Amino acid sequence: MDDYKTVLIANETESEVKKSRFIGMVFHVEDETAVEGILTEVRKKHYKATHVCWAYVLNASPKRQKASDDGEPSGTAGKPILDVINHRELRDVLVVVIRYFGGVKLGTGGLIRAYGGAAGDVLNQSRIIKKQFSDQLEIMVSYSGYGNLMSGLSEKEIMAVHEDFGENVTLSFFIPVAETPAFLAWVLDQTNANSEVTMGEQAYVDVAESLDK
Structure with missing residues (x-):
């Protein structure tokens, strides 16, 4: 889609x-x-x-x-x-x-x-809205790996839509489908392979654009 x-x-x-x-x-x-x-x-x-x-x-x-x-x-x-x-x-x-x-x-x-x-x-x-077809991802990392991952995400200007702090930290993301493989490879490298990824359902995500002239 x-x-x-x-x-x-x-x-x-x-x-x-x-x-x-x-x-x-x-x-x-x-x-x-x-x-x-x-x-x-x-x-x-x-x-x-x-x-x-x-x-x-x-x-x-x-x-x-x-x-x-x-x-x-x-x-x-x-x-x-x-x-x-x-x-x-x-x-x-x-x-x-x-x-x-x-x-x-x-x-x-x-x-x-x-x-x-x-x-x-x-x-x-x-207001024009982009409907972005995305993968829903949950990435679980240890507290020791959380800081390094968040630092990298900040540099890439990617924000988690939800963070859950339990025994480990679970971060939820909506990533454009075409960008998912590269993102997951980057996460693996950023966390030294100490992360666990769960794929959720794909969905459209609203992304606001500037007034369309």
Whole structure:
């Protein structure tokens, strides 16, 4: 399974293009049922809107994605939104762009720019999270080996997610799957082979990134 980026916290932005209001919204979704539920609520709240256009991409193999122009000329709304999501390599994301028509027609190019721009704006103002597919590891070392191991981990800027102090010290880590073999070899060397490793279940771990511009 591959790492991917997503947005976990819903967000909303608004802009105006030639008197039309465009409201961009982003949501975290993991299946089509969640998508339909959110779209139902958005349509209820914005029942006076001229168009409620959207696109989503789900983290699946093969990738599942869909877009809707909701009455705008074909390819001028849903596809630009979808293109923005895919360009930023996001998954498990639904982006909705609501239009309140202001009386001035934008033309094909204008619509593409307006819908793509609204999608880009809301994602620019959203916290992007990397979902990192990782091995869960527990490493047990003696107290005499603990200090040396922690010193090395500090230099490598790797932090344990949990420490348990009993008869020995047990440290828990989430390590990216591709990096696990090298990490375990390093631990073996750092502890002079006086360590015991237990492999847990693999899981996605959230890694915060800076605001994605």
